[in-house]
Amino acid sequence: xxxxxxxxxxxxxxxxxxxxxxxxxxxxxxxxxxxxxxxxxxxxxxxxxxxxxxxxxxxxxxxxxxxxxxxxxxxxxxxxxxxxxxxxxxxxxxxxxxxxxxxxxxxxxxxxxxxxxxxxxxxxxxxxxxxxxxxxxxxxxxxxxxxxxxxxxxxx
Amino acid sequence: xxxxxxxxxxxxxxxxxxxxxxxxxxxxxxxxxxxxxxxxxxxxxxxxxxxxxxxxxxxxxxxxxxxxxxxxxxxxxxxxxxxxxxxxxxxxxxxxxxxxxxxxxxxxxxxxxxxxxxxxxxxxxxxxxxxxxxxxxxxxxxxxxxxxxxxxxxxxxxxxxxxxxxxxxxxxxxxxxxxxxxxxxxxxxxxxxxxxxxxxxxxxxxxxxxxxxxxxxxxxxxxxxxxxxxxxxxxxxxxxxxxxxxxxxxxxxxxxxxxxxxxxxxxxxxxxxxxxxxxxxxxxxxxxxxxxxxxxxxxxxxxxxxxxxxxxxxxxxxxxxxxxxxxxxxxxxxxxxxxxxxxxxxxxxxxxxxxxxxxxxxxxxxxxxxxxxxxxxxxxxxxxxxxxxxxxxxxxxxxxxxxxxxxxxxxxxxxxxxxxx
Ligand SMILES: Cc1ncc(COP(=O)(O)O)c(C=O)c1O
Numbered sequence: 380x381x382x383x384x385x386x387x388x389x390x391x392x393x394x395x396x397x398x399x400x401x402x403x404x405x406x407x408x409x410x411x412x413x414x415x416x417x418x419x420x421x422x423x424x425x426x427x428x429x430x431x432x433x434x435x436x437x438x439x440x441x442x443x444x445x446x447x448x449x450x451x452x453x454x455x456x457x458x459x460x461x462x463x464x465x466x467x468x469x470x471x472x473x474x475x476x477x478x479x480x481x482x483x484x485x486x487x488x489x490x491x492x493x494x495x496x497x498x499x500x501x502x503x504x505x506x507x508x509x510x511x512x513x514x515x516x517x518x519x520x521x522x523x524x525x526x527x528x529x530x531x532x533x534x535x
Numbered sequence: 536x537x538x539x540x541x542x543x544x545x546x547x548x549x550x551x552x553x554x555x556x557x558x559x560x561x562x563x564x565x566x567x568x569x570x571x572x573x574x575x576x577x578x579x580x581x582x583x584x585x586x587x588x589x590x591x592x593x594x595x596x597x598x599x600x601x602x603x604x605x606x607x608x609x610x611x612x613x614x615x616x617x618x619x620x621x622x623x624x625x626x627x628x629x630x631x632x633x634x635x636x637x638x639x640x641x642x643x644x645x646x647x648x649x650x651x652x653x654x655x656x657x658x659x660x661x662x663x664x665x666x667x668x669x670x671x672x673x674x675x676x677x678x679x680x681x682x683x684x685x686x687x688x689x690x691x692x693x694x695x696x697x698x699x700x701x702x703x704x705x706x707x708x709x710x711x712x713x714x715x716x717x718x719x720x721x722x723x724x725x726x727x728x729x730x731x732x733x734x735x736x737x738x739x740x741x742x743x744x745x746x747x748x749x750x751x752x753x754x755x756x757x758x759x760x761x762x763x764x765x766x767x768x769x770x771x772x773x774x775x776x777x778x779x780x781x782x783x784x785x786x787x788x789x790x791x792x793x794x795x796x797x798x799x800x801x802x803x804x805x806x807x808x809x810x811x812x813x814x815x816x817x818x819x820x821x822x823x824x825x826x827x828x829x830x831x832x833x834x835x836x837x838x839x840x841x842x843x844x845x846x847x848x849x850x851x852x853x854x855x856x857x858x859x860x861x862x863x864x865x866x867x868x869x870x871x872x873x874x875x876x877x878x879x880x881x882x883x884x885x886x887x888x889x890x891x892x893x894x895x896x897x898x899x900x901x902x903x904x905x906x907x908x909x910x911x912x913x914x915x916x917x918x919x920x921x922x923x924x925x926x927x928x929x930x931x932x933x934x935x936x937x938x939x940x941x942x943x944x945x946x947x948x949x950x951x952x953x954x955x956x
Contacts, residue, residue: 390903426915
């Protein structure tokens with residue numbers, strides 16, 4: 380027989396990509412409830428793999444008071460969307476945008492400050508995607524969409 | 536691991552997978568510490584040593600421009616280039632070598648017909664018929680042409696069984712149809728389409744038929760005259776040959792009447808300051824210095840396949856496909872697209888897992904050295920018609936074995952344990 384040893388956690392470097400926290404968010408995504416009369420309501424998709432998410436947010440007094448992200452996609456894009464939803468809830472828009480920027484830098488392999496790492500928390504687990512460059516887009520999909528929408532909303 | 540298949544005795548002679556595999560240097564590569572299991576042959580195939588050597592030999596021994604010099608190298612290069620064309624012609628039973636035009640790939644061949652024959656012959660109110668299972672390369676050129684000409688683009692539907700709905704052929708292909716362009720074998724469903732029947736109906740209404748043979752010529756004996764194809768195209772890189780070279784076959788009279796596709800050197804007979812006269816076939820369609828080295832190497836790929844015998848190649852893939860369908864069907868959570876009967880399909884199997892996204896599966900299998908394709912397979916409308924946005928695809932060729940299919944199945948099982956637990 381060819382192939383690998385059996386059992387989970389043995390598929391090469393797969394654990395670097397799919398850390399436990401990612402699999403957890405993939406299986407049990409957070410903040411998936413739709414938001415009532417959202418201020419921001421957009422769809423993002425990646426035609427290459429067919430992943431698509433609907434992102435809804437309520438922004439009051441410059442803070443995200445409610446967020447809902449639903450959709451379908453691979454484990455990385457789903458976990459990333461779920462972690463994003465968890466992160467932005469209750470944050471000031473400036474903080475959200477700063478976090479998106481930290482997240483981008485994390486995926487580009489840049490060194491993050493202690494402070495940035497504190498803000499991202501669990502999300503740092505997604506940094507393993509760096510080893511699988513083709514999957515970086517999956518991790519960024521909802522983040523880029525949300526950031527653009529927020530920027531547009533603030534400019535109104 | 537054992538690399539031999541179960542010593543399959545095929546129609547004429549022994550088809551020995553181990554001997555075939557030994558010709559492919561890349562198959563001894565390890566990917567992520569595992570032996571490479573290459574199951575992405577519908578995207579492109581690996582190359583045997585003979586083809587790789589043909590390219591370096593050409594540059595080491597013969598390199599020169601064709602059709603222009605009187606010196607020895609140019610004569611040798613021209614000769615080799617034309618011999619390769621003749622081999623391809625014989626391979627598809629084209630009546631004469633001039634009916635084989637070198638292009639860059641299937642996509643360029645399709646575009647060539649759309650931009651020349653169809654541009655000249657399709658007018659307002661006419662229609663173009665393609666099928667619901669085409670590659671983007673055989674959709675988009677026709678969408679563009681239809682828009683330009685105010686013509687209608689019609690689709691011959693496919694059922695959930697993965698077969699073309701031939702009951703509607705007479706109403707779909709009608710007196711206003713100018714061209715029917717259909718894939719011979721679907722790169723997603725594996726379906727082998729009844730192209731001779733389509734050709735017959737097209738000819739009944741005075742239309743021409745173009746066959747996208749990108750997935751058939753590499754895998755089965757294709758006879759352009761038996762099908763009565765007006766045009767037929769394929770890519771060398773999907774049949775053991777190099778990238779960057781493809782073929783357009785066309786009936787002589789059609790090609791002869793068609794305007795050129797590109798203009799430049801080699802495609803003209805005579806140029807004055809005011810005008811130019813087109814060269815004879817096939818050169819009218821080969822503007823500029825062609826891809827000489829890769830054309831010659833394509834001839835070597837054709838030799839390789841001819842030597843294996845295409846009936847053996849087909850039979851080998853039929854056995855692999857039947858085995859893979861059996862094993863994959865037995866897994867939980869897997870939905871396979873396309874015809875259930877292996878006899879109705881080529882060696883292409885697209886599937887989805889109800890709990891694992893194709894890209895996660897693709898990444899996990901890659902960790903075990905197994906290369907499959909994931910995504911929309913350049914057939915977005917078809918994939919969407921199955922209510923999925925992406926699929927995984929395993930596709931086979933001459934060097935694949937049942938052992939490799941076992942590796943795929945156990946890889947899927949391991950991936951399922953990993954994600955679903
Ligand atoms: C059925 C079919 N048509 C057309 C193409 C396009 O071939 P190429 O990319 O070589 O032009 C492919 C290959 O992906 C194919 O499978």
